[in-house]
Amino acid sequence: MVPRAHQLRSRPMADMKTAWKAIVARALAEYVRQKGLSLSLPAADGIVVERPPKPELGDLGIPMFPFAKLLRAGPNQVAQALAEIIAADPESSGLGAAVAEGPYLNVRLARRPELSRILDAALSPGWGKTQSLSGHRVMVEFSSPNTNKPLHLGHLRNNILGESLSRILRAAGAEVRSINHINDRGIHICKSMLAYMRLGGGRSPADEGLKSDHFVGKYYVLFNELKEKEPGIEAEAQDLLVRWEAGDAEVRDLWQRMRTWVLEGIAQTYARTGVQFDLYDYESDTYELGKDIVLKGLESGVFYRESDGSVWCDFEDIGLDTKVFLRKDGTSLYITQDLGCAVDRHDSWPYDRLVYVVGNEQQYHFKVLFEALGRLGYDWARDLHHLAYGMVNLPSGRMKTREGTVVDADDLVDEVSALAKAEIEAKGREDLVGNLDAVAEKIALGAIHYYLLQVAPAKDMLFDPAASLSFNGDTGPYIQYMGARATSILRKHGAGEGNARKGKADPGKLSGDSDWALLRLVSGLPEVIDAAAAAMDPSVLAAYLYGLASGFSTWYRENPVLNCADFDVAASRLDLVSAVKRSLEAGLALIGIPFLESM
């Protein structure tokens, strides 16, 4: 089965693998026929095709071990036999040549047709978009801040994971809705309100010259100081919550005012870091949702009532605990609300998947939530997914608000920006970059987002300030820098410099090992996007982009473009540089790293 033309356009390298699986499967069948054996062979898509560890070994490698066992022959022998059969297969000859190397069948692809196909794809408008999830609707909930303090480093990891995931899913063809579930009610909110009532003196953020979310956060910290001297203040906060729930006008008024301050401040942080949402849920609107669902579940016997009136569900049969779903006073809990939200969301926009980007400390909660929804008869409960990410720790240990070891999001971006600015100035590039502050901030985002995304989501990570501020090596700014250099070549060409305009571009001129190696790297983008989307893991894309940038860097040191004496090669390499630039640009956009034309 030879892949269709439009598929070849969108995923050049993946389709080559598919094509070769089919060729090998055919060769196996032929081998069996020749030997007069009768046995069932593996399906073509079950054949493992990998990439040889070294480029000299070819473009694709197929281990013969599984077949050796099946055919009761040595793997080297099988490789040899298959190579001969494939050499005689007329369909394979246009696609490349297979050579037996030890127990492996290594394929050298026919470069000339591949080169033009890859280049063609990489320079066409759809590059960086795939269809692997087309027709899918995915909801992604992330960020979910509290409205009593500003965002911190942990939120930055959450935000970029959620934002990047949303973009990757869209790039893979899915229809995505991103949701921010604002936690704007509860005892923690009342605490900052109470401290403000005591110490705020009616001042506004502007009066104190503070960003509005930082202003509110200050009072949250002050509450904890008050508590030291005045233990009774906790009860007062509780009382404030009761008044809030009762709709007390004075309390609601203050609540509204402080909430707005925080949300305005947080919105600024989202804007500067490039995070966007399609929808906002406010807990103050949704906190009573889910009660009726629990009551229905009570009727159907999914839940049971304790003698004190509280409602529970027993999960001991699946190794979990019993869990409360309604308080004895009939009020709802976190999980009650989440139950209601999930149903509401599915009613309003039936999705194929709902992803909660929430810290791994809540794994138990989501396990219970999903299980409860399933028991209540919602068959879409299996489409819910908790994307649990690990904590961001500091060299000194865990971040703790009370100990003042929290790394504030805005402060971090400011700090890294200042370093980037100093770096630009140290190199005397102020005039080259244009808007100095804007570019410095984009470099800072590149550094921070890449640092946070480079680690697989599930893992806890260490945030080492010194290392994260570095712009060298495996970092976001390194990738940005390679993008800037590629752009620089194209810019010079555009300005009339170099030999490329004297020649004629021909992909066939790029069949040398180093040009070919770089173009193969480029060709991997669509597959990586699909893999990142399937695994819901932006880190695989981050790793790919670093590899591409690094490959480009190695390549262009040895391979002149504008200065190439062979004008046709110069013109062809210019296309290759364009393809690299476009791939970096498309890929970086998906992981929230600004592309820079110069830096």
Add this chain to the structure above:
RNA sequence: GAGGCAAUAGCUCAGCUGGAUAGAGCAUCAGAUUGCGGAUCUGAAGGUCGGAGGUUCGAAUCCUCUUUGCCUCACCA
């Protein structure tokens, strides 16, 4: 105590459904620019993949046990 996640180079991390000599970056050492941006490149050194068994032609990867670390096990969110 129960459940979950993790452990790979001095440090921070990759290692896709088991496959060819376990890879990067940082740090260390040694080099490279009369050429398209040196925030770069090349090289050296650095590993009993926490430990012990098992499955397999083959294990960092799968299974069991074990050690260590983190998280959770609220009528908080």
